[in-house]
Amino acid sequence: MICSPHIMSVQHARRQIAFVSLMAAAIAAGASSCAAQPGPSRSEIVIDGPKSFPENITSTEDGTIITGSVGSGGIFRAVPGAAVATQWIAAGDNGLLDTFGVLADEASNILWVCSSRLDPAAPRQVTAKPAVFRYDLKTGAFRSKHPLPGGSGLCNDIAIGPDKAAYVADTAGGRILRLAADSQELTEWSRSNDLEGADGLAFQDRLLFVNSFTSGKLMRIELKADGSAGMPVVLKTSRLLTRPDGMRRLNATQLVLAEGGGTIDLLTIKGDTVAVQTLRSGLVGPAGVTIVGNTLWALESKLSLRDKPETDPAPFKAYAITLPSY
Numbered sequence: 002m003i004c005s006p007h008i009m010s011v012q013h014a015r016r017q018i019a020f021v022s023l024m025a026a027a028i029a030a031g032a033s034s035c036a037a038q039p040g041p042s043r044s045e046i047v048i049d050g051p052k053s054f055p056e057n058i059t060s061t062e063d064g065t066i067i068t069g070s071v072g073s074g075g076i077f078r079a080v081p082g083a084a085v086a087t088q089w090i091a092a093g094d095n096g097l098l099d100t101f102g103v104l105a106d107e108a109s110n111i112l113w114v115c116s117s118r119l120d121p122a123a124p125r126q127v128t129a130k131p132a133v134f135r136y137d138l139k140t141g142a143f144r145s146k147h148p149l150p151g152g153s154g155l156c157n158d159i160a161i162g163p164d165k166a167a168y169v170a171d172t173a174g175g176r177i178l179r180l181a182a183d184s185q186e187l188t189e190w191s192r193s194n195d196l197e198g199a200d201g202l203a204f205q206d207r208l209l210f211v212n213s214f215t216s217g218k219l220m221r222i223e224l225k226a227d228g229s230a231g232m233p234v235v236l237k238t239s240r241l242l243t244r245p246d247g248m249r250r251l252n253a254t255q256l257v258l259a260e261g262g263g264t265i266d267l268l269t270i271k272g273d274t275v276a277v278q279t280l281r282s283g284l285v286g287p288a289g290v291t292i293v294g295n296t297l298w299a300l301e302s303k304l305s306l307r308d309k310p311e312t313d314p315a316p317f318k319a320y321a322i323t324l325p326s327y
Contacts, residue, residue, distance in 0.1 A: 046079050046298070048086045048317040053077065054307055055317055057115075057158065057247050057289040058300040059105040061138070064293050066319060067112065068300060069100030071119045072307065076100055076112075076141070086319075090136060095143045098129050102158035102170070102247075105138055112136040113167060115156035116146075131156045133169055133180060133187065147180055147187050158247065160202035160209065162224055168209060170199040177202075177211065177222070177230070191222055191230035201248030203256050205270070210256060212245035219245065219268070219275060238268075238275045247289030247300070251324070257297055259287040265299045265322060281322050297322040 046066055048055045054072030061067075064081035067089070074092030079085060090097070102115035117131040130152045135144040149156055154174040162168055165182040168190065175197040179190035198215030207224040211233070219238055223231035243262025251257050256268040263284050269276040281299060288302035298319045306314040 043082065043084050044321050046084055046086055046319045048077050048319070050077065050088070050317070051313075051315045053317050054302055054304055054314070055288070055300055055319075056100070056302055056304070057102045058291045058298060058319055059103045059112075059289075060291040060293045060298065061105050061107055062293070065105075066291070066293075066298060067103055067105060068289075068319070069103045069114065071099040071101065071302075071304070074099055076103065076114065076136075078141075090141050095134070095146060096129070096132075097134060098131070101156060104159040104161070106161050107138065108161075109165075110138045111144065112138045112141070113159045113161075115159060115169065117155045117157070131171075133159065133167065145185070147185060149174075149178065150187055150189055157200050158202045160204050162204055162209065163207055164224065164228065166228075168202060168204075170202050170211065172198055172200055172214060175199060177209070191233065193233050195220055195233045195235060200246055201258065203248045203250045205250060205253065205256075210248065210270075212242065212248060212258070214244050214246060214261065217242040217245060221273075234273065236270070236273050236275050239277045242266075242277070246287070249290050249292055251292065257290045257292065257324075259290050259299060261286055261288065261304075263287065265290060265297070267325065280325075281320070284320070292324070295324050297324050 050073045052072040053070045055068040056071045058068045066079040068077045076090035077086040078089035098116045099119045100114055104113040114134040116134050118129050130148045131154050132146050132148045134146050154171040157172040158170040160168045167180040169178040176192035177190045178187045180187050198213035199211050200214040201212045203210045209222045211220045219236045220233040222233050243260050246259045246261050248258045254270055258266045264279045265281040267278040284301045286302045286304045287299050289300040291298045300319045303314045306312050
């Protein structure tokens with residue numbers, strides 16, 4: 002059969018259209034397949050500093066990881082998916098000292114930071130005052146600074162209450178401080194002998210859970226309707242806690258905890274008793290935990306190596322732990 006040039010050109014055009022359509026479908030299918038495949042998951046994050054000694058960790062829902070530093074100072078951040086946390090807020094920014102507790106509050110777009118000096122002031126050195134700092138959570142821009150009452154203490158950890166106030170653990174002062182949402186001044190909210198060494202904080206509704214790094218106690222303090230504090234109630238744990246540190250809420254009955262003794266724990270609370278389940282052991286001075294989805298990030302501080310010049314403590318890392326299903 003002999004085809005006219007016109008018929009042949011039409012057939013050629015149809016074949017081209019069919020080919021382009023087929024390729025477009027293949028590309029779309031490939032893109033859909035690629036989108037359905039999750040990217041490589043992080044199993045650990047390196048805090049990029051030879052002497053950073055990170056002391057606490059926090060996160061945002063998108064997977065951003067933020068840590069403080071009691072070695073080099075400042076704030077370190079790993080963007081979503083990154084396996085390295087780099088310096089984000091400079092050491093000494095607006096008088097920032099060693100950085101202990103860090104807390105990302107996405108509701109207010111605030112990064113809360115506990116600023117204190119780990120070592121005593123040297124002779125003739127001006128004694129720096131511990132304070133709570135507020136930074137913009139997205140940009141890292143400085144917002145405000147709130148000194149601890151009395152100008153002394155060790156600002157160590159922060160939790161946001163149901164009243165939107167910030168609650169702060171003063172480890173050296175044996176007290177919990179409060180910064181109301183509409184205030185610029187920290188006030189003393191709770192003080193007792195049981196709160197000596199107060200460190201990790203976490204709210205469950207109107208109950209503030211507090212641990213003591215020095216005594217190993219785990220306590221509960223009620224936030225009363227008038228905003229005042231109930232008396233601390235010491236809870237009975239299934240085993241002794243060794244240097245409990247950073248702590249976060251997991252759900253209505255459970256907390257996760259870093260023990261400076263080397264473990265990461267799941268705490269299940271029932272009344273005045275607490276079942277302690279070890280999720281990971283063998284870490285060197287774990288100091289904080291944070292939760293992203295169903296992953297728990299555990300921060301290894303290695304503070305016990307800080308005064309051992311013969312030992313190279315780096316690298317400093319946060320480790321991913323899959324949370325158990327309940």
